[in-house]
Amino acid sequence: MWLDDRKISVKIALIVVAAFVGMCLIFAGALQTLNDEVLSGRKAKVQDLVESVSGILAVYDGAAKAGQMTEAEAKTAALRDIKALRYGNGDYFWIHDSASRMVMHPAKPELDGQDITNIRDAAGRAIFPMMNDLVKAKGADFYYYDWPKPGAEKPVRKLSYVKGYAPWGWIIGTGIYLDDVDKAFWSQTLFFGSGVVALTALVMLVSLVVARRITRPLASLSGAMGALAEHQLQIDVPFTTRRDELGQMARTVEVFKLGLIRAEELAEQQRQGEFVKDNRARVVDNLLKSFNEEVTEALQIMASAATELEATSETMSATAHQASSQATAVASAIEETSVNMHTAAASAEQLAVAGERISARVSDSVRIAENASSEAKRTTVLVDGLSLAVGKIGAVVGLISEIASQTNLLALNATIEAARAGDAGKGFAVVANEVKSLANQTAKATSDITAHITSVQSVTAEAVAAITSITAVIEEIAQISSVIAAAVGEQDSATSEIATNVQQVAQATTEVSSNIIGVHQAAEETGTASGEVLETSRSVAERANRLRDRVDTFLNSIRAT
Numbered sequence: 001m002w003l004d005d006r007k008i009s010v011k012i013a014l015i016v017v018a019a020f021v022g023m024c025l026i027f028a029g030a031l032q033t034l035n036d037e038v039l040s041g042r043k044a045k046v047q048d049l050v051e052s053v054s055g056i057l058a059v060y061d062g063a064a065k066a067g068q069m070t071e072a073e074a075k076t077a078a079l080r081d082i083k084a085l086r087y088g089n090g091d092y093f094w095i096h097d098s099a100s101r102m103v104m105h106p107a108k109p110e111l112d113g114q115d116i117t118n119i120r121d122a123a124g125r126a127i128f129p130m131m132n133d134l135v136k137a138k139g140a141d142f143y144y145y146d147w148p149k150p151g152a153e154k155p156v157r158k159l160s161y162v163k164g165y166a167p168w169g170w171i172i173g174t175g176i177y178l179d180d181v182d183k184a185f186w187s188q189t190l191f192f193g194s195g196v197v198a199l200t201a202l203v204m205l206v207s208l209v210v211a212r213r214i215t216r217p218l219a220s221l222s223g224a225m226g227a228l229a230e231h232q233l234q235i236d237v238p239f240t241t242r243r244d245e246l247g248q249m250a251r252t253v254e255v256f257k258l259g260l261i262r263a264e265e266l267a268e269q270q271r272q273g274e275f276v277k278d279n280r281a282r283v284v285d286n287l288l289k290s291f292n293e294e295v296t297e298a299l300q301i302m303a304s305a306a307t308e309l310e311a312t313s314e315t316m317s318a319t320a321h322q323a324s325s326q327a328t329a330v331a332s333a334i335e336e337t338s339v340n341m342h343t344a345a346a347s348a349e350q351l352a353v354a355g356e357r358i359s360a361r362v363s364d365s366v367r368i369a370e371n372a373s374s375e376a377k378r379t380t381v382l383v384d385g386l387s388l389a390v391g392k393i394g395a396v397v398g399l400i401s402e403i404a405s406q407t408n409l410l411a412l413n414a415t416i417e418a419a420r421a422g423d424a425g426k427g428f429a430v431v432a433n434e435v436k437s438l439a440n441q442t443a444k445a446t447s448d449i450t451a452h453i454t455s456v457q458s459v460t461a462e463a464v465a466a467i468t469s470i471t472a473v474i475e476e477i478a479q480i481s482s483v484i485a486a487a488v489g490e491q492d493s494a495t496s497e498i499a500t501n502v503q504q505v506a507q508a509t510t511e512v513s514s515n516i517i518g519v520h521q522a523a524e525e526t527g528t529a530s531g532e533v534l535e536t537s538r539s540v541a542e543r544a545n546r547l548r549d550r551v552d553t554f555l556n557s558i559r560a561t
Contacts, residue, residue, distance in 0.1 A: 008218070012211045020200045030192065035185045039159075042176045043142060046161045050140070053082055053093050053172050057165045075168065079104045082172075090150055093174045098135075100128045103170060107150040121146040122155050135164040135171050149177060217246045225253055233261050296548070401446040408443070411436030 057078050064074035082093050083106050095103040100117040116128045127145050134141040140163035146155035160175030220238050227235045237257055239250040415429055415436070 008211065008214055012207050012214075016200075016204050016207045019203055023196050023200065031185070031189055034188055035181075038181055038184055042181060043159065043161070046159075046174050046176055047140075049087060049093070050161050050163050050172055050174055053085070053174075054163055054165055056081060057168065057170070057172070061165075061167050088176070089180065091174065091176065092150075093172060095170050095172055096128055096131075098132055098164070098169050098171065100132060131160075131162045131173065132171065135162055139164060147175070214246065217242075217250075221246070221250055221253055225256075228253070228257055228260060231260070231264075233257060233264065398446075398450075401443060401450070403442075405443065407438070408436055408440060 060069075060074040060078040061071075063069055064071045069077070079095065082095065083104055085093055092106040094105040094107075096105075096116060097103055100115060102111040102114050102116050105111045117126065119128060120126055123146065125145065127143075127147075131143055134143060140161065143160050143162060145158055145160070147158045147160075148155050157178040158175045159178055160173050162171055162173040164171045217239050224235055224237050235257075237250055237254045239246055240254050241247065242250065411433070414431075415433065419429065
């Protein structure tokens with residue numbers, strides 16, 4: 001394909017040219033659409049204006065028909081108003097009739113009332129008769145012709161809209177000069193064209209930068225690949241850190257470089273491998289010599305060991321027969337010892353059972369003594385509480401005695417005061433005597449209570465002392481019982497240990513008897529095995545000789561290859 005042989009910069013330039021041509025085509029189409037829209041807008045404007053003026057005629061016509069004015073007055077007023085109307089850049093309205101006679105022309109008043117049938121444009125067309133033909137055919141329509149602007153003589157291309165007003169036989173017209181439309185069109189063309197040119201310049205600038213950002217790295221990579229082709233492996237591949245396609249290409253070139261380096265290393269290793277191969281042959285020859293010497297020595301040692309093994313196996317066979325005879329005698333002696341041990345074990349077990357019963361009784365005694373000690377201590381606490389309560393009662397009795405003394409003193413004072421009062425205080429004196437009598441009785445009762453409390457406290461102290469003595473005795477009994485229990489426990493443990501040891505000795509005796517039987521069997525098996533070892537040692541010596549022959553054959557084969 002033609003593009004395949006072109007440089008990347010040329011391809012990018014072709015993209016820019018294609019984009020520029022596309023933008024120009026789009027711009028041309030947009031300008032044509034813009035021109036059509038501007039012209040359509042102007043045509044709609046003049047059409048609306050003519051419709052408005054037609055409405056003015058209808059208003060005055062209606063006023064005339066309503067009798068508000070005559071038809072002539074209505075026409076005059078309508079012409080006056082329409083003649084004064086202006087829009088745009090001095091644009092105006094004119095009116096002519098269906099007979100091609102000018103009714104009113106604001107720009108050329110000299111045409112008013114004149115026959116305009118023969119007025120023609122630059123192309124020789126009769127302007128107003130053709131307008132009349134359009135109105136007759138369609139009622140209203142647009143018409144292109146040449147007509148001078150106000151105050152000018154040179155005709156200019158103009159588009160007019162004419163509409164007939166049938167009641168009066170008039171035709172209303174107005175138009176726009178197309179040179180204004182052309183100016184607006186070319187103004188928009190210049191504006192948008194400048195934008196297209198600026199955009200194209202920007203695209204060209206960006207394309208130039210992109211082309212340089214592509215072609216220069218490609219040239220660098222091409223140079224690097226050429227250097228690698230010449231085995232210049234020390235060069236650095238550029239642009240390997242970029243993240244675009246050029247970066248991928250650079251990294252690929254880097255991989256290619258590493259592959260070349262690896263190939264050089266492999267070639268060097270191959271050259272070194274040939275040297276190593278020669279050394280290996282010499283090493284193998286040396287190893288074969290060493291192997292031959294070592295195998296020869298080992299086979300000699302094996303033959304010597306086989307001879308010694310043969311002698312040892314003969315000695316072992318004799319020893320096995322002697323051990324078998326001695327094991328039989330030992331087995332008989334151990335059997336008798338085993339019977340005696342079983343008897344001793346039975347006696348030790350009976351002693352252990354008796355010790356356990358004594359230990360249980362002593363434990364009960366210790367428990368009862370401990371309970372008695374606890375109860376004695378609790379009784380001591382209760383008696384101490386009783387003594388404390390009696391002390392508190394004594395304090396209360398002392399308080400009562402003091403109150404009785406005070407009461408007796410108050411009664412005495414009251415008696416004295418009653419005696420001073422004479423007859424008036426007799427009744428009070430009687431009461432005072434009664435109070436004094438009660439105070440004396442209270443004091444006596446308090447004295448009796450105090451005596452009893454003292455007696456109770458004395459008895460309580462003696463009880464506490466007695467209980468304390470009892471507690472001490474009980475604790476001593478408990479300690480003695482604990483010592484007895486400990487001694488019985490130790491005796492029980494010793495008895496149990498004796499029984500256990502006797503049982504273990506009996507069991508060991510049984511095991512020894514079994515082992516002696518096993519020794520006897522092992523001795524017999526050893527004798528048999530020693531015979532087999534003797535045969536094996538002879539076979540080993542024979543095989544060592546065969547191995548010597550085969551090693552010699554193997555080494556000769558290796559040397560031959």
